[in-house]
Amino acid sequence: MEELKNYGHQHPLLTFNEEQLLGNGNGVVDCSRCGGKVSAPCFSCVECCGFYLHKTCAQAPLELNHPFHRHHPLLLLQNPPYTSDETCVCDYCDETCEKFIYHCSCGLYFHIKCALFTFNIAERNLKELDHVALEDPSFSSKNDGGNLGKCFVCWEPLAMYTYFSLGCGFNLHKKCAELPLKMDHLCHRKHPLVLQFNSERRACKVCQVTQQRGFVYGCSPCELAIHIDCASPLPVIEDKSHQHPFTLFWRRVPFVCDACGTEGHHVAYICGTCSIMVHKKCISLPRIIRHIWHFHRLFHKYFIDKEYLESLNCLLCHEVVDTDYGSYFCADCNVIFHMNCALKENNWYCIVSQENEDDKSLDIPVNSITKVLERNDAGEATVIEHCEHKHYLMLSDKMREHGDKCCDGCLLLISAKFYHCLRCDFFLHKSCAQLPKKKLFRAHGCDGKPFSGPKPFILTSDCMFECKLCGYLSNGFSFKCNECGDALCVRCFALCLQDAVKIPGHKHPLLYYFHYEEQCSGCGTVILGIFRCKDCNFNLCCRCVLLPTTVKHKCDDHILTLTYDKINDYAKYHYCDICEKERDPKHWFYRCETCDTSVHVNCVLGEYSFIKLGSTYNEGNHEHPLTFVKKIHYYPECVECGESCKDISLECAEPGCNYIAHCKCIKPAIGDKY
Known part of the structure; x- marks a missing residue:
């Protein structure tokens, strides 16, 4: 057996064939350098301490002058030069490095297997692939869930005529194993392009996308990179989304894509019949989609007559859409999206194949008023049956009598006309009663x-x-x-359901910006995804948009009104009358003008502001049903934790049972279950 003194291990190593490897255990061991499964021939420690190496890993040079990184040599390190809480990532495959790595002084790191295998490709040392067989096409379908089913060069799924190695995990398309190391290219005529690592993470000059792993063709003096696929595009492409074929057209100056309205570089595809020029990626745009931000189908249009549009603003980013270029459009609603906005998130849209589907017949709301029993002279329903209540409901406008009651639908104070039940404490805003x-x-x-x-x-x-x-x-x-x-x-x-929101605290409509991060003008919270005014610096989070304009609280006998502006400039008045802590005069608060009471929004609403007092809760472990209550004049102790019940609590109404507990103390805890 051949003996080898190996860098990084204290004992000599012996060469093992397959029979010796199986006789030394179960034959399934990991390489101590690259971490991959070891196959014979390999090296093993003479002291049998569990140290194994692939033959190629054992013979790896301590310094590697790699053709795909010519500026500096790669040095073999036993461990990543990081602390235990940092992560070292391979600059070729973008996976974590945990053991031996090749390192360059310019900050690059490579798995030992990535460095050595790509070196063999660069040196055309394809005898290293002698153990590799042409695999049948069923392989990629069986292994499409991970890197095993992908090409080690282009990282695309494997197909027919593929170099395949189960032992070392290096799988290659035949065309990728035989890529030219240099090429002269029409988009860069000054210097030849050289196959190399994309060490500087440059964006592709053609498609403007930065890939995180694999090779590119690059020109180091000009700081240029081009993806392998972009360097050799197809001369003609046909796609079912367009009735004519697209022909490759090299351009030395930028152009504007007719399909998406954004700039393109060098590679364009043209349809001479339609007189349009597009990016390669825009050839296969879906023609019809459904989008999470609009009810009807959206059709891709290369241009739209402006006279048919009421608005030229994208429904998602709210910026102007140039209708001379491609967009997604709903003719029924005059709603338009930038192409890139509509397709930005994969889980926001789905592709539709039905050309003649009728959008208008999809949503036929089912009325929640199950029966109208009486109407007044104006045709208004005055007595109704509702699907969510067992008694008749009568229309009323007696605010003096019921003005402190809450709607059982939205849990806000009732206002204007409302329906109420004469047999129990049940109220509904007219609008809540008419919900579908x-x-x-x-x-x-x-x-x-x-x-x-x-x-x-x-x-x-x-x-x-x-x-x-x-x-x-x-x-x-x-x-x-x-x-x-x-x-x-x-x-x-x-x-x-609204595209724009109008609130009493601001004169302009507010539009929702999904990816916009800003401070809320109502509460001061910095949040991603906010309602924003395009005309002035005014932003609201979702909770502030939904704040009730009037509330009732035990701190005051009157209705408290949401206040958007400071009432005075005297600092001594800027305190909350509930918690007695200072409040920011720039933020919204609730106020009683009669008593000059001012309170924080959160102090009024609390944790359970949308739970109706007196309603029943049956989900706890207590033997009797519990009722939501709020003690005002005295605060009994919670039977679970012993603290006073000052907020909304759950009380047993069963005669003789004195059970009362905080909502959070009920098992299962309210809020954990729902």
Whole structure:
């Protein structure tokens, strides 16, 4: 057996053949340098201490002058030069390096296997691939879930006529194993392009995308990189999304793509019949999509007559869309998206194949008023049956008598005309009574599932829920997804159906910016995804948009009103009358003008502001049903934790049972379950 004194290990190493490897254990061991599975011939420690090496890893040079990185030599290190809480990432495959690595003084790191295998490709040392066989096409379909089913050069899925090695994990398309090391290219005539690592992470000169791993063709003096696929584009491309073929056209100056309206470089494809010029990636744009931000189908258009449009603003980014170039458009609503905005997030849209589908017939709301029993002379329903209440409801405008009551639908104070039950303490705003029993909802994708179109949401009031959008716990009405069970309070549901929001605290409409990070003008919180005014520096988070304009609290006998501006400039008045702490006069607060009471928003609303007092909770472990209560004049001790019940609590109404507990102390805890 050949003996080898090896760098990085204290004992000599012996060469093992397959029989010796199997006789030394179960034959399944990892290389102590690269971490891969060891196959014979290999090296093993003479002291049998569990140290094994691939033959190529054992013979790896301590210094490697790599043709794909000519500026400096690569030095073999036993461990990454990082602390234990830092991560070293290979600059070729973009995977973590944990053991032996090749390192360059310019800050590059390579797995030992990545450095050695790419060196053999660069040196055309294809005898290293003698153990590699041409694999049948079924291989890629069986292994498409990981890197094993991808080419080690271009990182695309493997197909027919592929170099394949199960032992070392290096799998190559035949064309990738035989790439030219240099090429003269039409888009860069000053110097030849050289196959190399994309060490500087440069964006491709053709497609403007920066790939994180693999090779590129580059010119170091000109600081230029081109992806392998972009360097040899197809001369003609046909796609079912367009009726004519596209022909390759090299350009030495930038152009504007007719499909998406953004700049392109060097490689263009033209359709002479339609007189359009596009990026390669824009040839296969989906022609019809459904989008999470719009109910109807959107059609891709290369241009639109401006006379048919009421607005030229993209529904997602709210910036002007140039209709001389490509966009996604709904003719029924005059709604338009930039192409790149519409397709920015893969889980926000789905491709539609039905050309003649009728959008208008999809959403036929089911009325929640099950029966109208009486109408007045103006045709207004005065007595109704509602699907979420067992008694008749009567229309009323007696605010003096019921002005401190809350709507059982949205849990806000009732206002204007409302329906109420004469037999029990049940109230509904007229608008809440007219909510549909069932409605398709566009702005929802079930967790873990790709967006497939509008989802049916069902109006319900049969349980406690946590709103998916605002996060408040509530026992009012909710709209629940019929597929995944996600629930939205009726206020959030209505908000999501609007393209622009008008609130009393600001004179301009507010538009929602999904990727915009800014400080909320209402509460001061910095948040990503905000309602923003295009005309002035005014932003609101979702919770502040939904704040009730009037509330009732025990701190004052009158109704408190949401106040948007400071009332005076005297610092001594800028305190909350509930918590007695200082409040920021720039932020919104609730105020009673009669008593000059000013309070923080959170002090008024609290944690359970959308739970109706007196309603029943049946989900706890207590033997009797519990009722939501709020003690004012005395604060009994919680039977679970012993602290005083000062906020909303759950009390047993069973005669002789003195059980009362904080909501958070109930098992299962409210908020953990919902």
